[in-house]
Amino acid sequence: MYARIIGTGRYLPEKVLTNKDLEQLVDTSDQWITERTGIRQRHVAAEGQTTCDLAEQAARQAMEDAGLKPGDIDLLLVGTTTPDLVFPSTACLLQHRMGMAECGAFDINAACSGFIYALSVADQYIRNGTARNVLVVGAETLTRMLDWNDRSTCVLFGDGAGAAVLTADENPGILSTHIHANGGYSDLLKVDVGVSRGFRAEARGGVSVSMKGNEVFKVAVNTLGRIVDETLAANNLEKEDLDWLIPHQANLRIIKATARKLKMSMDQVVVTVDRHGNTSAASVPMALDEALRSGAIKRGDKLLLEAFGGGFTWGAALVAY
Ligand code: ACO
16 A cells, blocks of 8 residues: 555745845845855745644645545644644644544654655555545744844745645555654754743744754755665665655755756756745645646656755655656
8 A cells, every 4th residue: 555645735925035135134145145045035924824824725725636525634744843832733723723523633843854754654654554544734934933133044944834635545656755863963953942941031032043054064965865875775766767856945056966966957856945945844845736736747757855954854755646
């Protein structure tokens, strides 16, 4: 039995912040941001708009695309590192909004790898017969955690949500998933505040993304190279067998390095980072949805989804569409 993707959806908040807009906020330039990251604009959630609000829009679209009713879902997973509340989980809030029956629902916090992690959990539940239909969402409001005075991080991130509905099928499907983590790198990329550490008497309760970008960059390129090899080897495939790369969208230079490693032309790579910025766990499902709805991906194509993020966490999924 395989887990097959039968519906996808995405949602981006209306408000767009361009690099030119950021020039008014911090000492930066459109040229610096574009050359170093490939980002030209990002979407920002409106005042009061939460991760669950974005998730709901993407989830409704994916459910409609799949042609399923809320009661058909056996398990709901939300990859997020920016939940509405500490608890209940965003998955529980979303389950209620969607009018789903009492299916299991939980969040997965693996930073930017959250959707790939959630996909790997969904794949296991479907393969072992415990669940038939699983809704997997990646949703974030990363901009809520940004220090808009810190030019090294505030130019990088955006908000959004993507979703996919998976169903049990005898035809492939997800061929394999691979997840890894190394907490030894936690100091290179973190939000250094939390419930048991206590909050600080600063703006946003001391919440802000801190990143040693240069060092993260090097580990990301190296690690993504290794996960790509691991995934191909697990499926006895060669680089040439892949039709599409759907990478996490943090930085165009990291994406190009992974494509080079796979000897893939950029025509085979789904790129949204220019318009979305880094939307963390939402980036892979949004890129997948965009590529599917554009008609670029055809039935039978082999897709490699991959992500790398805070933790560090990283993962990949090989999908026969
Ligand atoms: N505008 C202008 N100058 C800037 C800006 C800015 N927005 N930000 C930093 N600079 C300056 C720095 O101060 C530094 O100046 P200095 O040389 O005078 O000290 C210079 O630009 C170079 O800074 P670097 O950090 O070395 O720049 P780099 O080329 O590494 O690019 C970037 C930075 C874009 C962050 C890159 O390192 C990167 O993309 N890293 C990986 C990000 C990533 O993949 N994160 C993982 C996922 S995120 C998650 O999990 C939540």
